[in-house]
Amino acid sequence: MKFKFWQRKSSDANPYMDENMSLDDELDDPLDGIVVPFRKRIRARWEGYDDPAEYYLMEQQLAAYRRWLQRMMILAARPREEEPAELDLEEEAGRWPPERLKLYGKLFDRGIMKPGGHEYALELAKPLALDETMSCVEIGARIGGTARVLADKFGVWVTAMEQDGELALLGMERSVAAGSQKKVPVLHYDPLAPEFRKKYFNVVYSFGELFTVDKKDTFLLKMAESLREQGQLLITDYVITAKADESSADYKAWLAKEDIKPHPWTADRYKDVLGKLRFDIRIAKDETELHVTQIKHAWMVLLSDLQNSGLDPDFAAFLEDDMEMWMRRVKMLENGELAYYRFYATHD
Structure with missing residues (x-):
């Protein structure tokens, strides 16, 4: 009769261990200076490793990564807030629960979270002539x-x-799930103290996000310094126009509804600063009309689907607030206080 594994004596279950030895005992003989716990040595042999130290080192290298991945999975499940000292996400935690991400997955192409989706992203990238030899930072x-x-x-x-910070962790989880954590790591950064590798990237790009960055002069300088010789810069962003009135009700309502406080520039200021940073601006194009069309189309399709299939309770709680945020942007774009610009430039 075969015993179940919990009924066997330890010597039966582990032929390499005598009856007087504990699983937590460590080997006395060092392997390349490493003392390998007995349970790890047994596991290494089970996994087919001739040298237990090799297996042990591999596990140590993966340990930190496993702990970080576990955090990402916990965040996605909306647990109670972690201690700030552990995750440093006191302000962000819980702002992007699965239901809100589900809403954006339906609204725009899954994972893009921006108007235009995959097709527009690929269209914008055409001037960059990207290939496998190039490195970019988004x-x-x-x-x-x-x-x-x-x-x-x-x-x-x-x-x-x-x-x-929460989106960065969730994004890294998705890169890991796609097997692209090395090719597309998603990292958190501080816009007031950016740390970019100098003279490392062929391309720096940003799609509709820099309007939330304060002190853009310094930020753009850091971006320029990260580029290699003949590097490329591609930006789409919200810019304020001469019609903008910061005291108007529409302007204040727009500011109040944004997730992150806007710090928009004018298109002319972008051109001036990029010129001073030795960028040769090849494209400076107002794409407001296209952007408004993309936003409206996405919401029309979503609302039509909801009308046909019924309101999904999973993201009903986020629908009203997010729709109002996007409609406030559209109103500012349509009344001419905001514009949506595309800049493409090369660096000498």
Whole structure:
């Protein structure tokens, strides 16, 4: 009769262990200076490793990554708030629960979280001539959807950076799930103290996110310094126009509804600063009409689906607030106080 594993004596279950030895005992003989716990040595042999130290080192290297991945999974399940010292997400935690991400998955292409979706991202990338030899950094990557699309399509390496700490963690979880954590890591960054590798990237790009960055002069300087010779810059962003009135009710309502406080520039200021940073601006185009069309189309499709299938209770709680935020943007764009610009430039 075969015994179940919990009925066997330890010597039966582990032929390499005598009856007087505990599973927590450590080996006395060092392997390359490493004392391998007995249970790890047994596991290494079970996994087919000739050298237990090799297996033990591999497990230590993966331990930190496993702990971080566990945090991401916990965040996605909306647990109670972690201690700030552990996750440093005191302000952000809980702002992006699964239901809200589900709403954005239906609203825009899944993972993109931006108007235009996959097709627009690929259209914007055309002047960059991306390939597998190039490295990019995306500013304002959200959960990294655009970065993963470009990596899949062109083989390019993208460091995706997001200032919302919770979105950055959720984005890295998705890169891990897609097996692209090395090619498309999603990292949290501080816009007031950005740390970019100098002279490392071929391309820096940002799609509709820099208007929330304060002190953009310094930020753009850091972006320029991160580029290699003949590097490329691609930005789409919200800019204020001469019609903007910061004291108007529409302007104040727009500011109040944004997730992150806006700090918009004018298009002329962008051109001036980029010129001073030795960028040769090839494209400076007002794409407001296209952007408004993309936003309205996305919401019309979503609301039509809801009318046919009924309101999904999973994201009903977020529908009203997010719809109002986007409609406030549209109103500002349509009344001419805001515009949506595309800038493409090369660096000498």
